[in-house]
Amino acid sequence: MSILVNRNTRLLVQGLTGHQGQYHTAQMLAYGTNVVAGATPGRGGQRFQDRVPVYDEVEEAVAKAGANASIIFVPAPSAPDAILEAADAGIKLIVCITEGIPALDMVKVLHFLREKDVTLIGPNCPGVISPGERCRVGIMPSDIHTPGRVGVASRSGTLTYEAVYQLTRAGVGQSTCVGIGGDPLVGANFVEVLALFEDDPGTDAVVLIGEIGGVKEQQAADFIKAGGFTKPLFALVAGQSAPPGKRMGHAGAIITGTAALASSKIAALRDAGAAIIPSPASIGETVKRGMG
Amino acid sequence: MKLHEYQSKALLSMYGMLVPRGGLAATPQEARQVAERLAGPCVVKAQVYAGGRARAGGIRMAGAPQEAEQHATALLGSRLVTSQTGPEGVPVHRVLVEEALEVERELYLGIVIDGGAESVVVMASRAGGTDIEAVAREHPELILRQVVDPVVGFQAFQGRRLAIDMGLPASLARSLAAQMVALYEVFIAKDCSLAEINPLVITRDGRIVALDAKLNVDDDALFRHEDLAALRDWSQFDPLEARAGQAGIAYVKLDGDVGCLMNGAGMAMATMDAIQASGLSPANFLDVGGAADPNRVATAMGILLEDPAVKRVLVNVFGGIARCDDIARGILQAFQPGQRAIPMVVRLLGANLQEGLALFRASGLNVTFAASLLDAIQALRELSNAQ
Numbered sequence: 001m002s003i004l005v006n007r008n009t010r011l012l013v014q015g016l017t018g019h020q021g022q023y024h025t026a027q028m029l030a031y032g033t034n035v036v037a038g039a040t041p042g043r044g045g046q047r048f049q050d051r052v053p054v055y056d057e058v059e060e061a062v063a064k065a066g067a068n069a070s071i072i073f074v075p076a077p078s079a080p081d082a083i084l085e086a087a088d089a090g091i092k093l094i095v096c097i098t099e100g101i102p103a104l105d106m107v108k109v110l111h112f113l114r115e116k117d118v119t120l121i122g123p124n125c126p127g128v129i130s131p132g133e134r135c136r137v138g139i140m141p142s143d144i145h146t147p148g149r150v151g152v153a154s155r156s157g158t159l160t161y162e163a164v165y166q167l168t169r170a171g172v173g174q175s176t177c178v179g180i181g182g183d184p185l186v187g188a189n190f191v192e193v194l195a196l197f198e199d200d201p202g203t204d205a206v207v208l209i210g211e212i213g214g215v216k217e218q219q220a221a222d223f224i225k226a227g228g229f230t231k232p233l234f235a236l237v238a239g240q241s242a243p244p245g246k247r248m249g250h251a252g253a254i255i256t257g258t259a260a261l262a263s264s265k266i267a268a269l270r271d272a273g274a275a276i277i278p279s280p281a282s283i284g285e286t287v288k289r290g291m292g
Numbered sequence: 293m294k295l296h297e298y299q300s301k302a303l304l305s306m307y308g309m310l311v312p313r314g315g316l317a318a319t320p321q322e323a324r325q326v327a328e329r330l331a332g333p334c335v336v337k338a339q340v341y342a343g344g345r346a347r348a349g350g351i352r353m354a355g356a357p358q359e360a361e362q363h364a365t366a367l368l369g370s371r372l373v374t375s376q377t378g379p380e381g382v383p384v385h386r387v388l389v390e391e392a393l394e395v396e397r398e399l400y401l402g403i404v405i406d407g408g409a410e411s412v413v414v415m416a417s418r419a420g421g422t423d424i425e426a427v428a429r430e431h432p433e434l435i436l437r438q439v440v441d442p443v444v445g446f447q448a449f450q451g452r453r454l455a456i457d458m459g460l461p462a463s464l465a466r467s468l469a470a471q472m473v474a475l476y477e478v479f480i481a482k483d484c485s486l487a488e489i490n491p492l493v494i495t496r497d498g499r500i501v502a503l504d505a506k507l508n509v510d511d512d513a514l515f516r517h518e519d520l521a522a523l524r525d526w527s528q529f530d531p532l533e534a535r536a537g538q539a540g541i542a543y544v545k546l547d548g549d550v551g552c553l554m555n556g557a558g559m560a561m562a563t564m565d566a567i568q569a570s571g572l573s574p575a576n577f578l579d580v581g582g583a584a585d586p587n588r589v590a591t592a593m594g595i596l597l598e599d600p601a602v603k604r605v606l607v608n609v610f611g612g613i614a615r616c617d618d619i620a621r622g623i624l625q626a627f628q629p630g631q632r633a634i635p636m637v638v639r640l641l642g643a644n645l646q647e648g649l650a651l652f653r654a655s656g657l658n659v660t661f662a663a664s665l666l667d668a669i670q671a672l673r674e675l676s677n678a679q
Contacts, residue, residue, distance in 0.1 A: 077515060102483055102513035103405045110410045111442045141611075141642065156558020158610045162665065165610070165641070182557060184407045211558055214407040238561040241546075241568040242577065245376070249542040249557025249579040251512060252407070257425065262565075279569050280562035281666040 001202020002130035002176040003151070003193070004093055004119065005069065005137050010036045012067035012091065014074055014082045016054055017043045020097075021073035024139050025052070028071075031142045032134030037065035058089040069093040071127065071137050076100040079123060080109050087118045094187070095137050096122035103251070106185040113187065120187025124250070126157040126179035132202070138179065140164075148173015150287065151197040153190055154209035155182055155216065155252070159238060159280070163209055166284030172291065175203040182250030184213070190220035194229040205232040207287055208274070210265055212239030213252045217265035221272035234287050235269040236277040237262045293509045296339045298388045299523055300505035303482060304489075308474045310501045314390030323364030326389040327357035333392040336363040338384040341528035343506070344374035350384070353392060360389055382528050393501060398491035399458065400424055400435075401472060403479045412440040412479070414472060416454040420491035446476035464494065471500050482520060483513030532576075532595050539591045541580060548573025550672060551602035551634075553592055553623070555580050555609045563608045563665070570669045572676055575602045580609075589622025597626060597634065604635050604675050606668060611642020620648040624655050633658060635675050639668040 011028070015021040016038025025048060029035050035052050044056035055061045058070065070091045074082040079098040086094045101123050113120055121128055127138015132147035140157075144165045150172050154160040160179050167174060178193050180186050190208060197203045206229075210217040217237060223229055240262040242248050244255040258264055270276050277286045295303075301311040313330060316339075317323035327334050338350035345351050350372045354360035364387050371381035398421035406413040417435045419427045427434055436457050438450040451469025456462065471492070479487045486508040493503045514521040526534040536543030542557065546564075550572050554560035557579050564574040576599065580592045596602055609619050619640060639662040640648055652659045660675070662668035 076512065100512045102516075103485060103510050104412075104480065104483055104513065107405065107411055107442045154558070156556060156562075158554075158556025159558030159562050161610050162559060162562070166664075184405065185410055209558065211561060216407070219408070236562070238558050238565060241564040241574060242561055243544065243546065246544045246577075247511075247542075248544060248561055248577050251510075253557055253561065257428065280566050281664070281669055 001200055002133050002135070003196040003200050003203070004121070004128050004176060004178065005130050005135040006133040007034070007135065009093070009135050009137065010034055010066050010068045011137060012036065012058065012061045012065070012070040013038045014058065014070055014072045014086065016040060016048055016052070016073070017046065018073055022048065024073065027142065028136050031136040033136050037061040037067050058085045058091065062089045062091065067091065069137060070095070072096040072098055074098060076102070080105040083109050083120065084112055087113055087116050092118055094118060094120045095125070095127045096120065097125065097127060097139055098122070099124040101183070103183070103185055106183065110185060110187070119192070121178060122181040122186060124183045125181035125186070126160060128176060128178050130176045131174055140177070144168055145177065146173045149175055149202060149204040150291070151175050151200070151203040151206040152177040152209070153193040153197070153206060154179050155211050155250070156209055156238065157182070159209055162280065163207060163236070163283045167207070167287060170284030170288040172284065172287050175200065182252055184252040189216050191223045191228070194220060194223060198229045198231065203231065205234065205287070205291060207283065208233055208235045208269070210235065210237040211250070211253050212242050212248065212262050213250070213254050213256070213260045215259055218259060218268045221268035221274070224272040224274070232290065233269070233274040234277055234290060235266070235274040236280060236283060237265045237269070238280065293511050293514065293520070293524055294341045295507045295509065295520070295523060296341070296525065297337065297505055298339055298386070300507040301502065303478050303507060304475065304502055304505055307478045307481070309471055310499060311505070312390040312393060312501060312503065314388055316386055317364055317389055318368070318386050320361045320364040320368065323387055323389050324357045324361035327354060327360035330389070330391045334360055335390050335392050336360050336367065337388045337390065338367045338372050339386040339388055340372050340382040340384055341525065342372070342374045342376045342382050344376045345372065348372055348374035350374065364389070385527060393493065393503070394496040395493045395503070396496050397494040399493070401475060401489040401492045403475060403484070403487040405485060406439070409439045411442060412446070414438045414440060414446055414450065414454070414476060416458055416472070418458040424488070424490055440476070445480070446473060448473055467500055478507070482507065483510045483517060484508060485510040532599055536578070536592070536595050539588065541578065541588065541592050541595070543592070543595060544577040545599070546574050546576050547601070548575045549601050549603040551575045551596035551599060551605040553578050553580060553596060553605065553607045553609070555611070555614060559608065559610060563606065566665060566669050567606065567672065570673055572672060575599055586618050586622035586625060589619055590625035593623045593626035597631060602634065603679060604672065605637070606672055607636060607638045607640070608665065608668060609640050609642070611640065614642060615644045616640045616642050616648030617644040617651060620651040624651060627655070627657060636660070637662055637668050637671045637675065639663070639665065
């Protein structure tokens with residue numbers, strides 16, 4: 001079992017004909033993901049690896065190839081348009097990998113999506129993978145994952161890989177790993193992902209990887225306290241050593257007030273009953289011990 | 293990206309906000325000329341990328357043009373140390389000379405993109421002229437908020453509501469609301485991530501004037517604002533941060549002695565945390581990015597080597613897309629003949645790992661390999677004990 005993606009996922013790749021799109025589509029196909037179509041305006045009629053048809057429009061990909069999920073590799077200036085096009089065409093899961101979308105564009109995008117029955121993951125995220133379903137909708141290295149019953153939700157890319165690598169080496173398999181993205185404004189936040197994991201019979205516990213900036217971790221803590229998530233939660237918050245007022249790579253990773261501090265987030269999550277992972281070097285070990 | 297006060301005020305003025313009369317000066321003589329033109333008491337303000345200027349002596353009153361010239365002489369070419377800068381301060385290359393106004397009330401006006409509300413939020417407070425962070429901590433009820441609908445934008449009625457809720461007379465509410473709408477228009481047109489007018493003053497003669505102004509532009513939106521991108525003042529950055537920034541590398545200077553080279557922002561922060569938790573201290577945050585081509589890595593490594601505080605280096609790269617031999621080539625490229633020797637702990641994971649490690653071995657440099665983050669931290673501690 002899994003959340004968001006599974007064997008029924010029929011994936012469309014927006015921006016398939018670009019360098020990044022081609023590379024990762026090949027990787028996703030090799031992993032077992034059912035990539036049914038690509039979409040690039042002006043490139044309709046082409047085929048990728050002689051088997052994946054490319055269409056000019058998302059609407060066409062939905063109608064002709066039955067796409068129900070989309071991954072976006074479109075450059076930042078056009079990525080908001082790509083998200084809106086997918087949502088308008090009735091795609092139910094949109095995973096936006098693109099980094100560097102202006103925040104005010106995301107304000108409009110999220111406003112548009114509020115009226116639609118769609119889940120957006122990202123932008124600026126590694127995507128979603130479910131090892132048990134052999135479904136990878138993202139750019140993460142496939143080989144570090146192993147099927148299992150622990151979910152992962154994270155604001156980071158490479159730190160998620162590190163966490164998964166440690167889990168796998170400790171013998172802890174994953175149900176689904178979700179990178180929600182490093183921007184201040186993303187589609188699904190921790191709360192939405194935790195709600196999905198709560199309802200997933202294939203997930204026994206969740207590893208949450210947060211970082212400085214914003215209030216996403218506090219919202220997760222409030223959600224747990226309100227009874228929305230009842231499974232064991234292991235939490236790591238990166239950036240305890242970060243100075244205030246400086247953007248630490250991610251647009252969302254900046255300490256602008258007390259709530260943005262790693263210590264505030266850790267306190268909120270601990271108060272909600274989460275087991276705090278003491279060091280990024282001991283993620284696998286902590287979860288393994290916690291799972292008994 | 294920050295804008296200087298004078299740049300922010302020029303934008304505000306273009307959108308119909310009232311700012312004090314004044315002019316920019318790069319020399320004491322120019323400061324005197326501006327003051328003469330203003331013909332009255334004036335204020336000389338250091339133009340730096342840091343708040344807390346007033347308490348640091350960066351904002352000075354002048355009764356006469358000669359006094360303005362003296363203040364400018366003292367400020368220009370100096371480094372201003374405020375509560376928001378490091379002990380080395382920031383250089384003052386220009387001063388803004390403005391008319392001194394007779395102030396009746398000081399207000400605060402701010403606009404942010406709020407992650408919780410997932411929208412633009414306009415904030416106002418009658419506790420203007422003070423440290424707004426402190427107000428937010430101690431008297432959050434004094435900061436009023438209006439969430440903006442992204443389709444219709446900030447509306448005048450929201451501005452009037454904020455004015456009236458701040459306890460201002462209804463007679464002022466309309467003109468104050470107009471100023472708020474103007475600020476919102478700048479915010480949207482220039483893709484700001486933050487706009488702050490602190491204080492926004494009401495003068496004795498009833499005008500509403502932006503006495504100070506701080507606009508930050510969203511770095512991610514600079515691709516459609518080439519004119520604003522060109523305004524970035526690299527002199528205001530730590531020299532190593534400036535070099536990294538110009539090379540497109542996310543780098544933040546810290547005060548420890550372990551130079552760190554990582555890929556991915558979360559991974560970089562987590563590595564710094566692990567170093568700190570072990571009792572050592574990171575010298576920097578550095579994210580070379582996901583793709584990590586050799587030249588970028590070489591530039592990044594060069595920056596670490598140039599930092600005299602760095603006594604040892606940790607490379608922690610989890611290659612998903614990045615190839616380990618490319619990373620190794622980039623790092624070794626930075627060690628040109630004559631480069632100082634520095635012990636390194638290297639932890640690499642990903643494609644072409646063995647090729648990467650072989651390159652390090654063949655280099656003759658002092659490199660300790662680590663298979664995991666835990667091992668890497670232990671190796672660093674041993675290095676530090678031995679040094």
